[in-house]
Amino acid sequence: MSTDTTTPEPAKAPEQPKAPAKRPPMAAADWLPSVRTTLAAIALALVIGAVLIAFSNEAVIKSLPYFFSYPWDFFREAGSAVGNSYWALLTGSVGSGHAIGITLVRSAPLICAGLGVTLAFRAGLFNIGAQGQLLLGALAAGYVGFTWHLPPGIHLLVALLAGVAGGALWGAIAGVLKARTGAHEVITTIMLNYLASALLIYCLGKNAFQRPGSDNTQSPPVFDSATFPTVGNLHLGVIVAFLAAGLVWWLLNRSTLGFEMRAVGANPDASRTAGMNVPAVYTTAMVIAGGLAGLAATMGILGHHDSLSPTMAGTIGFDAITVALLGRATPLGTVLAGLLFGALSVGGVAMQASAASTPKELTQVLQALIVLFVAAPALVQGMLRMKDTDSNKTVMAKGWGG
Known part of the structure; x- marks a missing residue:
């Protein structure tokens, strides 16, 4: 008859739950x-x-x-x-206060267009088409501004939305081509820049876009009811530009869509495996980027009565690429770079x-x-x-x- 001499193991004390790891505080390098x-x-x-x-x-x-x-x-x-x-x-x-006002007004379109390039960067797209998107935004905002007769305030809002929609539409073309056919966005946006310039010149040759009694390629200025209110030498568009920067920051860092954009920009294959709709993200990113470039166009058209002309956009769309690169493709950096370039210009x-x-x-x-x-x-x-x-x-x- 055998006896079990195995010594019973002492009962183990219940394991204490591990304290959750503390999230390190956000360093300055995270935002600048x-x-x-x-x-x-x-x-x-x-x-x-x-x-x-x-x-x-x-x-x-x-x-x-x-x-x-x-x-x-x-x-x-x-x-x-x-x-x-x-x-x-x-x-x-x-x-001086006057000089600061001029610098802010000059910086506003650079900030808006730069944000469009920045947002596309974060989604993995190199948006060279800010210039064309800006021209289409100016064309839409200008037409609404000098042909439609609406009450003040409403007229400004409609013209502003028309400018954003014009740029968004032009950006959507490149986004859809990238998403559906794989066409490279650098090539398509460059070609769309040329097409936008040709479209602007074509429209300026029509009576609907020309000044009465003139055959010059220059449109009438927008009505006063469609212009930004001014305080001194500052117009409301400057505040709109900073609000747009805050919105882009929130979109990229606090929204689900922004997370998907950053994920797709970092690794589209892994994002696709995780169940993200990569083509939809590409299209959405280009639509928003184009809308921001169109918003930049309204800074001149609705800000200080600029007329539509073949040279009205200058090189803002191309300078926006430089602003986005200098800002390291971050909203705050883009704002600071836009202010710097505006100051250098003035x-x-x-x-x-x-x-x-x-x-x-x-x-x-x-x-x-x-x-x-x-x-x-x-x-x-x-x-x-x-x-x-x-x-x-x-x-x-x-x-x-x-």
């Missing part, structure tokens, strides 16, 4: 990536710009032949040219009128240098011997691979 690198890039651009300003000044050039005999003349003239130019740039853009005129008579084109060189250094953070960090703290890399479109 690479601040140090971006500021260093701007500083480097200003240093190189100072050299260019100095050697574009006539007095500095005249001091070069006797530089080794009287070097002080060269440095005095160079310092005077750089100091006068940058002071004029600063005071001309933010030196201050460039003041530089030209300053005692140094600096060419206005040098502000465009400054813009190009800033974007160059921001796009190459390793170069900036190497030149300034900075540690690589850029954990948030630039969000680039995934669409290059088709």
